[in-house]
Amino acid sequence: xxxxxxxxxxxxxxxxxxxxLRCTQDMRHNAMYWYRxxxxxxxxxxxxxxxxxxxxxxxxxxxxxxxxxxxxxxxLTLASAVPSQTSVYFCASSKSRRExxxxxxxxxxxxxx
Amino acid sequence: DxxxxxxxxxxxxxxxxxxxxxxxxxxxxxxxxxxYKKYPAEGPTFLIxxxxxxxxxxxxxxxxxxxxxxxxxxLHIVPSQPGDSAVYFCAASSTFTGNQFYFxxxxxxxxxx
Numbered sequence: 001x002x003x004x005x006x007x008x009x010x011x012x013x014x015x016x017x018x019x020x021l022r023c024t025q026d027m028r029h030n031a032m033y034w035y036r037x038x039x040x041x042x043x044x045x046x047x048x049x050x051x052x053x054x055x056x057x058x059x060x061x062x063x064x065x066x067x068x069x070x071x072x073x074x075x076l077t078l079a080s081a082v083p084s085q086t087s088v089y090f091c092a093s094s095k096s097r098r099e100x101x102x103x104x105x106x107x108x109x110x111x112x113x
Numbered sequence: 114d115x116x117x118x119x120x121x122x123x124x125x126x127x128x129x130x131x132x133x134x135x136x137x138x139x140x141x142x143x144x145x146x147x148x149y150k151k152y153p154a155e156g157p158t159f160l161i162x163x164x165x166x167x168x169x170x171x172x173x174x175x176x177x178x179x180x181x182x183x184x185x186x187x188l189h190i191v192p193s194q195p196g197d198s199a200v201y202f203c204a205a206s207s208t209f210t211g212n213q214f215y216f217x218x219x220x221x222x223x224x225x226x
Contacts, residue, residue: 033213
């Protein structure tokens with residue numbers, strides 16, 4: 001089934017450790033995004049990439065980095081995790097036209113202890 | 114600063130009745146709006162959209178209304194069904210934000226059989 005695959009599904013991470021959340025899409029969408037979902041705050045954009053080779057900062061980029069080496073993959077890295085990064089992380093992608101909206105992955109639930 | 118707000122965290126409706134979910138935004142440059150539906154442990158899925166050139170868009174049981182002067186949109190579900198029980202997010206973008214959408218905090222809808 002075409003779509004977005006996120007891994008892992010869930011993870012418990014010790015504070016100070018690093019981790020990469022993986023995201024792969026097979027729809028050949030140009031744009032990809034990382035959001036975090038927190039209770040009472042909704043979905044907030046962390047980083048985005050409009051096309052392979054380019055990335056940009058969203059609303060809450062601090063503590064996170066991304067890369068876009070090719071069209072399909074958009075990993076999100078936490079260099080030194082902190083408890084406030086405990087959240088559910090969603091990767092999404094879209095075609096060029098915003099009218100088509102986003103396709104989301106199933107999410108990664110991350111707990112930083 | 115939350116540019117898109119959903120002031121009702123939760124809503125309960127009897128099966129067969131109308132569900133009305135509300136969304137307010139502050140940025141007058143927003144000109145395209147989406148509604149997403151999210152079940153637990155899944156990513157959000159696209160439901161319906163509306164452009165600022167319209168004030169209403171219908172798709173089956175779902176209708177979105179846009180009041181630009183009030184910076185307000187609403188999603189009507191008629192008749193409501195138990196399978197509609199989910200969290201609903203509204204999202205907004207402008208031509209200046211391109212494909213980037215700002216999401217609201219979500220409203221959890223429960224349809225009671």
